[in-house]
């Protein structure tokens with residue numbers, strides 16, 4: 001799997017995510033996540049609980065996208081409108097729609113914030129920087145606040161086993177370390193834009209705390 005992975009592919013998917021009028025295409029959003037998961041699958045069994053959860057969420061969204069109401073799931077904007085108009089989102093726990101598209105995408109959206117922080121940290125890191133520390137700091141500033149103690153501890157244990165900075169740069173398949181840093185500089189504004197558009201949409205519709 002590591003041979004197929006490339007930072008360029010992630011970059012291309014997040015680039016394709018944005019329509020001319022700045023809507024976010026779910027098809028490319030989940031393709032970007034699939035690419036990231038294929039990378040995470042090379043990191044060893046301690047990461048498999050994370051990758052399984054990400055795959056479950058990707059599959060839920062894929063099912064909506066290819067289902068009979070698939071046209072409503074073309075963009076994050078159309079999904080939010082469709083699910084809210086048709087009362088398909090549980091705004092509190094214990095409702096009829098525990099795995100709505102809005103709720104499922106919110107989990108990946110929070111993880112995208114982690115990715116944004118982690119990649120920015122990698123981009124500006126120095127030779128002595130530790131990936132485990134960068135990963136952990138990005139996690140604590142994003143996903144950790146939404147996850148219970150046990151998951152946080154398991155995640156922290158997994159982070160300790162991450163390969164070093166050089167190995168990370170190599171596996172990105174994007175050339176020399178300087179070239180990887182340059183590509184990260186191009187990719188990050190796109191990832192940030194996708195993140196911010198989704199964040200604003202969810203905030204406007206009071207969806208940021210979906211159970």
Ligand SMILES: CCCCCCCC/C=C\CCCCCCCC(=O)N[C@@H](COP(=O)(O)O)[C@H](O)/C=C/CCCCCCCCCCCCC
Nearest residue numbers: 007036037039040049050053054107108111114143151155
């Ligand atoms: C250029 C490439 C370099 C970076 C490559 C990074 C590859 C990362 C790939 C995937 C990231 C993981 C996405 C995780 C989604 C988590 C969604 C979530 O928050 N789920 C929780 C809540 O769901 P519900 O219970 O409400 O349905 C769920 O409880 C979580 C379970 C699993 C633990 C999640 C820990 C997240 C850690 C994220 C850091 C990944 C570290 C990868 C290291 C490179």
